Amino acid sequence: MIYIVEDDVEVREMETYALKSSGFDVMAFECGKVMDEQVKTRVPDLFILDIMLPGEDGLNILKRLRVQENTKDIPVIMLTAKGTELDKVKGLDLGADDYIAKPFGVLEFISRVRAVLRRSERSSSENAEALNLALGGVTLDDQRRSVTVGGIAVELTFKEYELLKLLMSRPGTVFSRQQILEKIWGVDFDMDTRTVDMHIKTLRQKLGVQGSIIQTVRNVGYKVQ
Amino acid sequence: MIYIVEDDVEVREMETYALKSSGFDVMAFECGKVMDEQVKTRVPDLFILDIMLPGEDGLNILKRLRVQENTKDIPVIMLTAKGTELDKVKGLDLGADDYIAKPFGVLEFISRVRAVLRRSERSSSENAEALNLALGGVTLDDQRRSVTVGGIAVELTFKEYELLKLLMSRPGTVFSRQQILEKIWGVDFDMDTRTVDMHIKTLRQKLGVQGSIIQTVRNVGYKVQ
DNA sequence: AAGCGGCGTAAAGCCTTTGTAAAGTCCTAA
DNA sequence: TTAGGACTTTACAAAGGCTTTACGCCGCTT
Numbered sequence: 001m002i003y004i005v006e007d008d009v010e011v012r013e014m015e016t017y018a019l020k021s022s023g024f025d026v027m028a029f030e031c032g033k034v035m036d037e038q039v040k041t042r043v044p045d046l047f048i049l050d051i052m053l054p055g056e057d058g059l060n061i062l063k064r065l066r067v068q069e070n071t072k073d074i075p076v077i078m079l080t081a082k083g084t085e086l087d088k089v090k091g092l093d094l095g096a097d098d099y100i101a102k103p104f105g106v107l108e109f110i111s112r113v114r115a116v117l118r119r120s121e122r123s124s125s126e127n128a129e130a131l132n133l134a135l136g137g138v139t140l141d142d143q144r145r146s147v148t149v150g151g152i153a154v155e156l157t158f159k160e161y162e163l164l165k166l167l168m169s170r171p172g173t174v175f176s177r178q179q180i181l182e183k184i185w186g187v188d189f190d191m192d193t194r195t196v197d198m199h200i201k202t203l204r205q206k207l208g209v210q211g212s213i214i215q216t217v218r219n220v221g222y223k224v225q
Numbered sequence: 226m227i228y229i230v231e232d233d234v235e236v237r238e239m240e241t242y243a244l245k246s247s248g249f250d251v252m253a254f255e256c257g258k259v260m261d262e263q264v265k266t267r268v269p270d271l272f273i274l275d276i277m278l279p280g281e282d283g284l285n286i287l288k289r290l291r292v293q294e295n296t297k298d299i300p301v302i303m304l305t306a307k308g309t310e311l312d313k314v315k316g317l318d319l320g321a322d323d324y325i326a327k328p329f330g331v332l333e334f335i336s337r338v339r340a341v342l343r344r345s346e347r348s349s350s351e352n353a354e355a356l357n358l359a360l361g362g363v364t365l366d367d368q369r370r371s372v373t374v375g376g377i378a379v380e381l382t383f384k385e386y387e388l389l390k391l392l393m394s395r396p397g398t399v400f401s402r403q404q405i406l407e408k409i410w411g412v413d414f415d416m417d418t419r420t421v422d423m424h425i426k427t428l429r430q431k432l433g434v435q436g437s438i439i440q441t442v443r444n445v446g447y448k449v450q
Numbered sequence: 451a452a453g454c455g456g457c458g459t460a461a462a463g464c465c466t467t468t469g470t471a472a473a474g475t476c477c478t479a480a
Numbered sequence: 481t482t483a484g485g486a487c488t489t490t491a492c493a494a495a496g497g498c499t500t501t502a503c504g505c506c507g508c509t510t
Binding site for chain 4: 385
């Protein structure tokens with residue numbers, strides 16, 4: 001997941017489109033404030049910040065990201081308008097992972113995003129997944145592989161955990177049983193089975209009062225919200 | 226269908242034979258130019274490009290494919306002669322989906338072709354629903370499978386949702402009951418039934434004030450506008 | 451204006467999908 | 481080998497959507 005902060009609608013849509021076409025998940029924001037809300041729910045794999053923004057500028061957002069514990073290791077690419085400005089910004093060295101001067105080509109853009117992500121993956125491959133999800137009173141810490149409901153730890157089995165993680169990774173998105181089987185159980189499960197339903201049931205049970213965050217979408221699958 | 230560009234006759238035939246034996250449809254070309262003609266007629270599921278080619282090299286072909294709208298999402302496997310060259314090419318990161326260093330074994334070749342195709346299938350089926358429709362005060366988000374009217378979420382059942390999606394996918398176009406039955410209910414519904422009317426009714430009801438975007442075209446069918 | 455066919459709508463029964471308990475299977479650790 | 485836990489399957493109950501039936505209205509044709 002990549003978060004973009006860019007005030008210009010056209011540029012924002014171009015970037016979003018380019019990245020989505022290349023298979024990335026993208027969320028774009030008009031300003032840092034709106035993004036902050038989203039960051040509380042889910043941290044991305046990469047930030048792309050425009051420098052010139054109305055209100056709080058990109059450099060300031062970068063500073064804040066570098067201070068916060070849950071975002072300080074996430075790579076950041078800064079976008080800047082002019083070449084001259086670029087040098088100045090680079091000179092500041094606030095710890096961005098790459099700088100791209102506008103205007104830029106789509107291919108260059110994608111390629112540099114890939115490069116930054118590749119580098120970051122490599123360096124954090126020990127840390128594996130720094131996935132931290134929260135929704136309602138349910139939190140999921142993928143490093144500890146622990147889940148809490150209202151602050152109380154809940155013991156989940158492997159499949160239950162993976163299932164919850166999958167659903168929570170995209171709140172609001174519906175996953176079909178087929179998709180769930182493919183992602184968690186592995187390959188082409190074509191068979192008619194109630195296994196997923198079963199695990200949904202135990203999950204709901206273990207989540208207690210928060211069990212209702214897992215919703216059934218009849219004829220389609222399940223989602224959390 | 227897989228397209229191969231390879232100048233060496235023996236290698237070309239080996240690859241073609243290997244893939245055909247594994248059940249793939251293959252067309253092999255000596256250079257990019259010849260292939261371009263064929264691409265105009267039909268786009269394949271996968272390109273396999275040799276890098277070292279007389280005239281235009283594989284990297285250049287790749288670049289062109291990535292720019293063209295109808296080929297930019299099709300996976301590409303690059304073939305390269307030496308290990309050292311391989312690293313260099315990988316570093317360029319022009320967006321190939323896999324790189325294979327010559328010489329390679331048939332089994333590896335097939336296995337990597339399969340892997341790339343599998344990945345591409347998966348991601349395309351996930352991204353398939355990047356569908357976001359809006360019309361009047363009605364929005365339809367196909368990832369979340371959610372519909373809003375004037376910003377308020379509306380709960381739709383499966384058939385209702387599919388019906389709205391179908392109609393909204395082509396605003397202004399009239400769909401006959403027959404067409405609707407075929408698309409949403411599956412095949413050959415030949416019977417005389419009021420089922421579609423029924424669902425149109427509940428849809429209009431649930432869309433509230435915006436229910437009027439669904440219009441009846443007497444003797445023909447329904448449309449939205 | 452009357453008849454006819456198409457459409458809107460309500461209600462009820464049917465049928466598919468989902469929830470759930472319980473039994474069965476598989477795997478792992480002692 | 482056995483015991484325990486996790487996972488899977490089976491069977492049945494519950495829920496909810498889907499379809500049908502029935503009837504009234506409306507517009508078009510004659």
